[in-house]
Amino acid sequence: MTEDGTAALHPLNERGWRAGLPTLMRAGFGSWWRTKEWWAQALLWTGIINGSMAAVVWGDAADGPDVFTLYGVMTMFGAIAVAILMQEAIVGEKRSGTAAWVLSKPASREAFMLSKLVPNAVGVIATMIAIPSAVLLLQFTLAGIETSVPRFALGASVAALNLLFYLTLTLMLGTLFDSAGPVIAIPLAFAFGQQLITGIPGLGSILPWALVVATNEADMSVTSAIITGQPVTAPGAVVVTAVACGIFIVVAFWKWNRTEL
Amino acid sequence: MDESDLVLRTSALTKSYEGSNAVDSIDLRVPRHSVFGFLGPNGAGKTTTMKMLLGLIRPTSGSGSVFGLDIVRESPEVRRRIGYLPQEPRFYPRMTARETLRFAAGFFFAGPADRLEDRISDMLGLVGLEQKADRPIRMLSGGETQRLGIAQAQIHEPDLLILDEPAAALDPLGRRDVLAILEQFRTKSTVFYSTHILDDVQRVSDMVCILKNGRIIIQGPLHEVLGGGSDSVFTVVVEGDVERAHTALLDELWVSQVTVDGGGSSARMRITVTDAEVAAARLQRVLLADEALIVKEFTRPSATLEQIFVDLVEGGPTDD
Numbered sequence: 001m002t003e004d005g006t007a008a009l010h011p012l013n014e015r016g017w018r019a020g021l022p023t024l025m026r027a028g029f030g031s032w033w034r035t036k037e038w039w040a041q042a043l044l045w046t047g048i049i050n051g052s053m054a055a056v057v058w059g060d061a062a063d064g065p066d067v068f069t070l071y072g073v074m075t076m077f078g079a080i081a082v083a084i085l086m087q088e089a090i091v092g093e094k095r096s097g098t099a100a101w102v103l104s105k106p107a108s109r110e111a112f113m114l115s116k117l118v119p120n121a122v123g124v125i126a127t128m129i130a131i132p133s134a135v136l137l138l139q140f141t142l143a144g145i146e147t148s149v150p151r152f153a154l155g156a157s158v159a160a161l162n163l164l165f166y167l168t169l170t171l172m173l174g175t176l177f178d179s180a181g182p183v184i185a186i187p188l189a190f191a192f193g194q195q196l197i198t199g200i201p202g203l204g205s206i207l208p209w210a211l212v213v214a215t216n217e218a219d220m221s222v223t224s225a226i227i228t229g230q231p232v233t234a235p236g237a238v239v240v241t242a243v244a245c246g247i248f249i250v251v252a253f254w255k256w257n258r259t260e261l
Numbered sequence: 262m263d264e265s266d267l268v269l270r271t272s273a274l275t276k277s278y279e280g281s282n283a284v285d286s287i288d289l290r291v292p293r294h295s296v297f298g299f300l301g302p303n304g305a306g307k308t309t310t311m312k313m314l315l316g317l318i319r320p321t322s323g324s325g326s327v328f329g330l331d332i333v334r335e336s337p338e339v340r341r342r343i344g345y346l347p348q349e350p351r352f353y354p355r356m357t358a359r360e361t362l363r364f365a366a367g368f369f370f371a372g373p374a375d376r377l378e379d380r381i382s383d384m385l386g387l388v389g390l391e392q393k394a395d396r397p398i399r400m401l402s403g404g405e406t407q408r409l410g411i412a413q414a415q416i417h418e419p420d421l422l423i424l425d426e427p428a429a430a431l432d433p434l435g436r437r438d439v440l441a442i443l444e445q446f447r448t449k450s451t452v453f454y455s456t457h458i459l460d461d462v463q464r465v466s467d468m469v470c471i472l473k474n475g476r477i478i479i480q481g482p483l484h485e486v487l488g489g490g491s492d493s494v495f496t497v498v499v500e501g502d503v504e505r506a507h508t509a510l511l512d513e514l515w516v517s518q519v520t521v522d523g524g525g526s527s528a529r530m531r532i533t534v535t536d537a538e539v540a541a542a543r544l545q546r547v548l549l550a551d552e553a554l555i556v557k558e559f560t561r562p563s564a565t566l567e568q569i570f571v572d573l574v575e576g577g578p579t580d581d
Contacts, residue, residue: 009372009380011341019337023367027353035355097351104315104345105368106337261317 012106020107021114028119041127045081049074049132050139057143067145068155071136072212072223075159076191078128079212082166083187085124089116090174090256091183100261109257113171117249121167125160148229155227158238162211165241166191168248175255208244210237268293268421268451269314273323276309276475283309285475286323291468296447298462298483299455301472302574307455308348310472311423315345327421341369344419348426348455350410354399358390358409361398362416369417384412387442403430411442422446424454428461440465459567463487469566471573478573484537486569493537495544495561496529501554503528509547515539527557537561 014020032038052074056067093099102112133156140147166187173183194209204215211222215234225232232238264270269291276284284306291297301307312318314325316336325332327339352361362381370377385394388408393401401409407430414422427443428436436458443452443465456462462469463483470480479486499506503521510519510532518533534540541561548556 008376009370011370012368015337020368023364026367027364031353031355097347097349098353100312100317101345101347101351103317104340104343104347105365106341107368108337260319261312 014106017108017110019111020102020105021111024102024107024111024115025119028115029122032119032123038123038127041123042131045078045128046132046135048077050135053136053139057139057145068224068227069214069221071227072155072159072221075129075162075223076209076212078124078159079163079166080188080191081128082124082163083170083184083191086120086167086170087174087180087184089120090171091177091180094174094178094259094261097261103261109259110253113253113256116171117168117252120171121164124163124167128163129156129160147227151229152227155223158211158223158226161238161241161245162208164245165208165248168245168252172248172252172255175252175259205234206236206240208237208241210234211241266292269325269327269453271310271314271323271325274310274313274320274325275322276306276313276318277321282321282475284313284320287472287475287477289325289470289477290480291451291453293451294447295468296443296452296466297454298466298469299453299472300457300459300462300469300570301455305472306475307472308425309475311345311425311453311455314423315340315343342420344414344417344422346407346410346414346422346424346427348429350406352398352406352409352413354397357395357397358385358401358405358412359394361409362413365413366416380416384416387415388412389438404432404435407431408435408438411439415446418449420450422450422452422454424452426456427454428456428458436461459565459570463566471570473574479569483566487566493534493540493561495532495534495540496558497532497544497548497556497560498527498529498558499548499554499556500527502526502551503530505551506530506548506554509550510544513543513547515543529558 014022049071053067053071056070090099093102099112103109133152137147137149137152169187169190170183173186177183194207198204198207198209198215204210207215209215211234214221214224220228220230220233222232222234222237224230267290269289271287271289273286273288274284275282275286287306287310289310299307299310309318313320314327314332316332316339319333328342330339330342332339353364356364359381362384363377366377366381382391382394385391388411390405390408390412393405398406398409407427411424411427414424424443428439431439440461443454446452466483468481469483469486471478471486503523503526507519507521507530510516510530515534515536516532517535520531522529522531532540532544534544545556545559548554
């Protein structure tokens with residue numbers, strides 16, 4: 001490699017799970033931030049969340065807990081959107097053959113999965129939670145509603161955990177199935193089905209639903225409770241959701257390492 | 262063949278799905294700097310074999326090595342030295358051709374951006390995609406996507422190119438260009454490719470392997486396969502003392518069999534030899550040692566690869 005343009009290029013020697021990681025991460029983040037994806041999503045969710053919130057913020061119940069209840073409920077729509085957005089992340093690449101093409105390069109399967117997990121998690125949290133939440137804080141300031149920024153940030157983080165639950169669930173299902181049907185159907189069925197099963201004693205305070213929506217056992221969602229400084233009545237939901245995310249990630253990596261392409 | 266000259270070898274490599282062997286105990290031997298044609302009807306196991314070599318599919322049993330590296334345990338190292346073109350290449354539609362090459366190059370080397378861009382431009386030029394380099398992939402035709410596939414496979418100047426049907430989606434001019442690229446590549450590295458286009462194999466390959474129902478039915482240098490194996494057959498029509506010519510031929514060590522059609526003073530003789538080169542040089546001299554004998558015809562019939570492929574595939578091993 002001396003006279004053909006590669007003279008000053010040096011070979012990469014990334015080993016183990018890091019093999020191919022920088023390139024895959026660059027591509028993963030690029031799919032959000034170097035395309036119209038980020039601003040399209042940010043615009044959409046700012047419109048949905050902040051548009052709905054504007055009606056309440058400048059309405060009759062401006063300083064009541066309903067404002068923050070609505071905020072939590074609105075982020076639930078984002079969680080459903082995550083499942084829809086992510087349904088093709090793994091299955092689509094398996095079906096189209098791009099996963100086989102990428103993994104014919106010196107790239108580890110762990111790096112491939114990380115490049116689906118991390119950039120998408122950052123992308124959806126930034127566009128569906130962080131940007132609308134920042135705009136919401138501005139709305140509160142303009143409307144004269146006093147809010148503790150640290151508590152609001154912590155509450156928004158809990159809403160983000162709810163998004164991560166659906167993101168990791170959808171990624172894991174992508175490794176387990178070869179068609180998009182179950183990959184989208186199971187998260188959506190779970191998202192909507194929680195309304196029905198939160199009435200079962202013991203479940204109302206531990207399902208991810210309780211993070212952003214009030215249930216029979218928790219009359220205020222975890223997000224609302226944190227933002228308004230009220231006692232959190234469903235801390236189990238935070239633990240269960242975080243553990244579930246961890247399990248989904250472990251299963252996704254385990255299965256992906258055994259998938260034949 | 263010297264084992265140290267092999268860049269790729271497999272031993273009883275097998276892949277089974279639900280008890281049925283898609284690839285059945287194959288022993289491949291691919292010499293360095295060869296253009297190795299990997300042939301077989303649809304479903305013969307060619308793509309499965311290639312994917313096992315690349316670590317995309319795990320073998321059920323047997324083993325394989327590329328450059329002495331185990332295809333299962335040392336797969337990332339193997340892939341570092343291989344360029345691969347899938348059968349129906351699919352790239353990220355959001356990327357342009359140039360971005361696709363930049364992405365592919367990122368797995369192999371780093372360095373000054375201008376050097377990298379020079380390398381990418383060279384590759385785009387090689388496959389004639391300079392004018393369409395900045396169009397999204399989804400706007401490329403099937404043939405252009407195929408050519409981009411060849412460029413990305415070569416971006417790191419691999420020691421071994423594995424190409425799955427590289428000319429399948431191309432028009433005749435595109436095929437000609439691909440064959441020219443393969444021939445260029447022979448001097449630098451080794452090409453292992455599958456194809457259905459037997460004319461192409463006959464034009465550029467020096468080694469061939471024919472697979473049927475997951476099993477190898479023939480493997481070797483192209484000239485041997487075309488010659489029906491290590492033995493070659495010559496045909497002569499002679500006039501004179503046929504019996505004496507028959508005896509003289511059988512006295513030669515490199516003649517394994519002589520059959521005679523016709524009798525009297527004129528006959529067609531079919532001479533099977535063990536060394537075609539020696540036979541080509543000496544056969545007529547042996548016959549013309551009898552000054553009274555007249556050689557009216559002298560031919561060395563050569564079969565086309567297509568004839569051999571059809572004969573072998575129709576008559577080779579079956580599933581049962």
